[in-house]
Amino acid sequence: MRDNYVDSYRLPPEEYVHRRHYIDAVLQGERQRFETRLPTKDGSIRFAEVTYIPHIGEYGDVLGYFTLYQDITERRKAEQALQETNENLEQRVRERTHALSVVNKELRKENTIRALMEDELRQAKSDAEAANFGKTRFLAAASHDLLQPLNAARLFTSALAQQSHSEATNQLVENLDGSLKAAEELITAILDISKLDAGALEPSLTHFSLEGLFQTLDTEFSALAKGKDLRFDTVSCKQVVYSDQALLRRVMQNFLSNAMRYTGSGRVLLGARRVGNQLRLEVWDTGVGIPENKLLEVFEEFKRIDNPKHSQVKGLGLGLAITDRIARMLGHQLNVRSWPSRGTVFSITLPLGDPSKAQKQRPEKRGWIRSKGLNGIKVLVIDNEPKILEGMSALLNGWSCEVVTVLSAAEALHQLQVQQWIPDIVLADYHLGETDTGIMALKELATLDGQDEGAEYFSPAVVITADRTDEVRDEIEAAGAQLLTKPVKPAALRAMINKIIATIRAEKE
Known part of the structure; x- marks a missing residue:
């Protein structure tokens, strides 16, 4: 590298000006060090560290100075590179910081928007739940008014069917009863689906034997x-x-009803199959079957398979929709398999229970078997709807019962006192007015002759209602009465009265 330097030269004026204070200082006996650029023959840039060392004479005077040059080009280049790197890094940090600031700002904006959306969703959910609850309350309240005329109409048609008519009239009565039954099933199913969707039904899970x-x-x-x-x-x-006994029974009833409805000939089978620690209840039939691409549609509301054989069968298409909702509420798995023109199997899989926790079932009393019928049974009917009373009177008289109908408990006490007549059983509507209920009526009738001393409610009694809520059911059960839902099915009413009377007769014997 030495050959590239200019070995001897006079300092240019500007370089002398740059070094003047160092020269003055070294001539004063002070050692000096500084950096400068070296002149080169090829014009390249080189750097040197210059050291001035004073030359001290024998008597301490400064005779001159020595100059040392050390090439530091590589070090300076490294320092420059490092500086540039630092500057670039700082610039990148500034750019990245700015970018992060922008991103954070956008994130804060998105979080604000998300929070607003969540608030709106919560409000919408709250509004939907309130609307759903309001719908359920409306349907529950309206069910009484909806089912009252149907209840009266079915009572009249049942009473009419008990009389002798021509074949044409009998057919009209049968058609009328079928139409009323279809309307009843539709209203009941819609109410059930509404309650299931609104979460108004709470399952009562217990361990029980099948x-x-x-x-x-x-x-x-x-x-x-x-x-x-x-x-x-x-x-x-x-x-x-x-599982829930009542809801599981509803599922199996829907399976069996569906099987019976769509099976023109052959066989229907009810059974169970163990699968690990679970049990699968199955209903097999030899009916018309369902195409594979339509299997999931059978659980949709008002869905009927587009099949000539299906169109010949009457049905609302709600039974399996209710079944699907019940199964999801209970956490049980539904399944359907089918072979067109050969049959279908519906199943529900539920967990096995603990036998030690299962309640023992009470055997039926033998008095049910020895029932002597309803001839001469004294029945008191309490309902605030005159048409219901007329229909119930016609139906019960057709069964050879003695019937007294009243609009309220107060009228009942008056009529019974005047006629000196004590009922064997009371049939009371639950809703008797704005505030009065059939339970209140049974409480007022508890003072009648023949009742146990200290009895709080009249017994035996049947309370009839269109309200299917758990609260009403529990209230009726607490009063020691039987529950019958509207519209009243004459066969179910007769069976209930017959069973109650037969039990009383068996206890007396």
Whole structure:
């Protein structure tokens, strides 16, 4: 590198000016150090560290100075590179900081928007829940008014059917009863779906044996199967499961009703199959079947499969929709398999229960078997609707009952006192006015002769209502009365009265 330097040269004037104070200082005996650029032959840039060392004479005077040059070009280049890197890094940090600031600002903006949207969603959810609850309350309140005329109409048609008529008139009565029944099923199903969607039904999960449920279903559907010339078999099952008894029964009733409805000939089978620690309840039929691409549609409201064989069957398309909602509420799994023109199997899978926690079922009293009928049974009917009273009177008289109908408990006490007549059983509507209820009426009638001393409510009694809420059910149960929902099915009413009277007779015997 030495050859590239200019070895001897006079300092240019500007360089001398730059070094003047260093020269003055070294001539005063002070060592000096500084950096400068070196002149080169090829014009390249080189840097040197210059050191001035004073030359001290024998007597301490400064005779001159020595000059040392050290090439520091590489060090300076490294420093410059480092400085540039630092400057670039700082610039990148500034740019990244700015970018992060922009992103943070956008995030804060998005968070604000999200918070506003969440508030709106919460408000919308609250409004929807309030609307749903309001709809449920409206339907529950309106159900009484909706079902009252249907209830009266079915009572009249049932009373009319008990009389002798021509074949044409009998057919008209049968058609009328079928139309009323369809309207009743539609209203009841809509109310049930509304309550399920609104979460108004709370499941009561218990450990129980399926033996009683299967026996009840077998008895209930054997007559229907016989009427359609179908073979109905029930495979006995005593397994204990964990579910809601009433809701599970509703599911199985819908399965069996569906099977009976769509099976023109052949067989319907009710059974159970264990799957690990769960139990699968199944209903098989040999009906028309469902195409594979339509299987999921059967659980939709008012959905009927577009099939000529299906169109010949009457139905509202709500039973399986209700079943689907009940299963989801209970956490049970529904499944359907089908083979067109060969049959279908509907199933529900539920957890096994603990046998040690299962309640033992009470056997039916034998008095039910020894029932002597309703001839001469004294029935007091309390309802604030005159048409209901007329229809109930016509129906009960057709069963050879002695009937007294009144609009209120006060009228009942007056009529019974005047006629010196004590009822064997009371049929009371739950809603008797704005504030009066059938439970209140039973409480007022508890003072009648023949009642146990200290009895709080008249017994035996049946309370009839269109209100299917748990609160009303519990209130009726607490009063020791039986619950019957509207519209009243004459067969169900007769069976209930017959059972109550038969139980009383068995206890007296």
